[in-house]
């Protein structure tokens with residue numbers, strides 16, 4: 384195997400590209416669920432209220448709470464994705480069960 | 482019946498016209514009767530990139546308005562008999578492109594040509610919508626940069642919902658990703674989104690990667706589609722793209738920083 388390539392690939396990703404990718408992933412997910420014509424009309428409100436509740440306890444960014452709705456043949460899926468900031472669990476309040 | 486290909490992006494200045502010029506030339510060089518249409522009303526550029534700007538008499542809007550025949554407006558490429566250019570008008574009225582008008586022109590062209598390549602204007606408004614509306618295939622030109630990737634994704638949403646195929650509940654437009662202005666060195670340093678990153682986000686079939694290249698500027702300076710610069714990296718990359726589009730299995734190149742020496746190139750390693 385190519386030893387140089389091995390070292391290159393095993394390095395943790397660095398630089399702004401990693402941040403770009405993460406931001407894009409969130410943005411695109413959001414854009415896509417917004418485009419979904421069939422989604423229930425309460426979704427934006429639901430998302431806002433969930434965000435407000437979470438922000439009471441953790442300092443999350445508005446873009447870090449993603450509510451995703453999908454409709455398949457016979458079932459509807461409501462997916463809630465919350466990205467906690469680094470170190471969030473150590474800051475007290477929601478630190479979990481002692 | 483011709484296949485209609487739209488070259489689109491959402492974001493401006495990412496390389497659509499460069500791509501439309503090279504892909505149409507590449508298809509024509511392989512013997513397919515091809516016409517490339519400039520949909521960028523008011524900002525026409527394709528004729529410049531193709532090097533036929535001094536031969537423009539009538540344009541797309543003249544044809545739509547019945548002020549000229551198609552045969553009067555089409556410009557035959559001097560380098561390749563199978564290639565014709567339909568220039569955009571410089572009138573400011575973007576609404577001049579009507580759905581019916583565009584549809585009629587495309588239908589007439591469909592009877593004579595194998596491929597109709599539509600060079601879309603930037604944005605997601607009327608002009609871009611007209612360029613993609615009748616498409617069978619879409620080549621989404623994207624730069625490895627956040628706003629371009631995001632806009633490409635928006636364009637995918639439009640292709641999937643506002644095209645003729647979508648409206649008629651037909652098989653959806655076939656979408657391909659073309660990543661342009663790629664700089665492997667910067668990707669390696671973690672400063673630029675990699676081809677894998679972009680593919681992962683957009684989940685599109687990768688048609689090719691065009692490296693950032695001095696040859697593109699040289700080509701546009703002289704009005705020669707860069708694909709005709711067979712020595713250049715970008716020219717070769719576009720050649721590969723055309724082959725891949727036509728179904729050939731061509732490995733991706735120009736993704737690595739490793740500069741290949743003459744010998745290793747010769748040995749194909």
Ligand SMILES: Nc1ncnc2c1ncn2[C@@H]1O[C@H](COP(=O)(O)OP(=O)(O)OP(=O)(O)O)[C@@H](O)[C@H]1O
Pocket residue numbers: 490492493494495496497498499500521526601602603661662663691692693694695697698701715
């Ligand atoms: N692979 C490349 N390497 C270097 N420069 C490039 C490359 N592709 C395009 N360019 C340059 O980028 C600029 C924009 O290219 P082009 O006109 O093809 O983009 P466009 O998407 O058609 O723009 P618009 O949205 O305004 O129609 C031009 O100056 C062109 O020379």
Ligand SMILES: [Mg+2]
Pocket residue numbers: 497498499521526600601602
């Ligand atoms: Mg252009």
